[in-house]
Amino acid sequence: MKNIINMYFATHKTCNLRCRYCYVPEYNKNTEKIIDDDIISALKDFIYKAESENYRIGSFCLHGAEPSLMKAETMAECQQLIAAHRTGQGIGNYQIAVQSNGVNFTPEYLKKLEDITGKIDAVKLGFSIDPPKENHDYYRNNSYDKVFSNYLYAHEKGFPVSVLSVVSRKTMKYLNEFKIWMKEQLRRKEKYGNPYKVKLKLATGAEALNESEIERFADFLIENDLTKLMQILSPGYCLQSGNECEWFEFGIDGAAYSCNKSYFDEGIFANWKEQCFDEIFQKRRILFEDYPVHEDCSKCMYEFLCNSGCPIDRYKKGIMKGKAHECTIIRKVYNEIDKRGIHIVDYFEDE
Numbered sequence: 255m256k257n258i259i260n261m262y263f264a265t266h267k268t269c270n271l272r273c274r275y276c277y278v279p280e281y282n283k284n285t286e287k288i289i290d291d292d293i294i295s296a297l298k299d300f301i302y303k304a305e306s307e308n309y310r311i312g313s314f315c316l317h318g319a320e321p322s323l324m325k326a327e328t329m330a331e332c333q334q335l336i337a338a339h340r341t342g343q344g345i346g347n348y349q350i351a352v353q354s355n356g357v358n359f360t361p362e363y364l365k366k367l368e369d370i371t372g373k374i375d376a377v378k379l380g381f382s383i384d385p386p387k388e389n390h391d392y393y394r395n396n397s398y399d400k401v402f403s404n405y406l407y408a409h410e411k412g413f414p415v416s417v418l419s420v421v422s423r424k425t426m427k428y429l430n431e432f433k434i435w436m437k438e439q440l441r442r443k444e445k446y447g448n449p450y451k452v453k454l455k456l457a458t459g460a461e462a463l464n465e466s467e468i469e470r471f472a473d474f475l476i477e478n479d480l481t482k483l484m485q486i487l488s489p490g491y492c493l494q495s496g497n498e499c500e501w502f503e504f505g506i507d508g509a510a511y512s513c514n515k516s517y518f519d520e521g522i523f524a525n526w527k528e529q530c531f532d533e534i535f536q537k538r539r540i541l542f543e544d545y546p547v548h549e550d551c552s553k554c555m556y557e558f559l560c561n562s563g564c565p566i567d568r569y570k571k572g573i574m575k576g577k578a579h580e581c582t583i584i585r586k587v588y589n590e591i592d593k594r595g596i597h598i599v600d601y602f603e604d605e
Contacts, residue, residue, distance in 0.1 A: 263504055327366060354380060354382065374412045486580040500539065
């Protein structure tokens with residue numbers, strides 16, 4: 255059986271925004287402009303290498319730093335290349351995903367994308383939106399009106415859309431407005447099946463919530479029936495794989511990262527242009543095997559559900575060192591589920 259590569263394809267290190275909590279290190283920003291032809295060339299080389307080494311591409315997401323800097327024509331060609339690869343490998347799925355700040359997903363851009371691919375759902379459009387407007391504009395260069403307008407247009411036209419929101423310290427000042435915004439998207443999802451996904455993740459670094467704020471946010475999620483928005487509480491997310499995660503981010507320059515959370519020079523653990531995928535997979539499997547896990551985790555009845563979370567995102571110091579950044583949320587939510595007599599399998603199946 256052929257090996258499956260689940261991956262982000264990092265097309266750019268540059269961006270059209272300067273978000274306050276950007277994960278791309280300063281030395282990787284404002285680098286030489288990427289030529290679209292180089293993206294296509296790199297993707298063709300990647301697909302050829304995968305096929306020649308008996309691998310096939312499973313999940314595929316255009317990513318980092320801002321993939322919509324490429325032309326719509328180039329994004330459409332990326333989709334067509336992956337679709338052709340999957341058809342040749344006996345995989346029926348022609349869709350790819352893209353995670354974007356959404357600024358460039360204008361009606362003109364999306365029309366070109368649809369016209370070239372010939373399908374309204376060929377590319378699943380992921381919008382990064384941090385509601386409400388005051389919060390989003392603070393972190394994302396006053397881009398809310400533009401991004402939300404693009405999001406509504408894409409939704410109205412039938413493009414599959416998703417929302418990923420970062421919960422930061424400033425979010426806590428707008429919890430009521432945040433709730434209203436999220437509930438509205440969930441109503442859209444229930445009525446139209448689109449957005450097909452609405453998810454939350456916690457900010458890290460200087461904008462991260464402290465333990466008191468995380469506890470308060472957990473209570474907020476429970477009280478407003480929003481717990482399933484959390485990535486860590488959603489089945490199938492890489493966050494739940496712990497030290498055994500095998501997700502990849504591959505750059506067009508050959509760099510192989512564990513994922514976009516390690517988008518630093520020291521996060522490069524291999525080069526896909528120079529090393530075979532068997533070797534890269536072997537390196538990936540042992541990448542975090544020695545990352546510490548808190549001793550409390552082995553005693554926790556929910557550890558099998560979170561595996562102490564993403565090793566990169568765990569607490570690095572203090573009494574929480576080695577625990578998932580979302581640990582308090584995980585324990586509070588699952589304790590509440592138990593109190594309500596809901597089996598964890600039923601909770602997941604109701605996703």
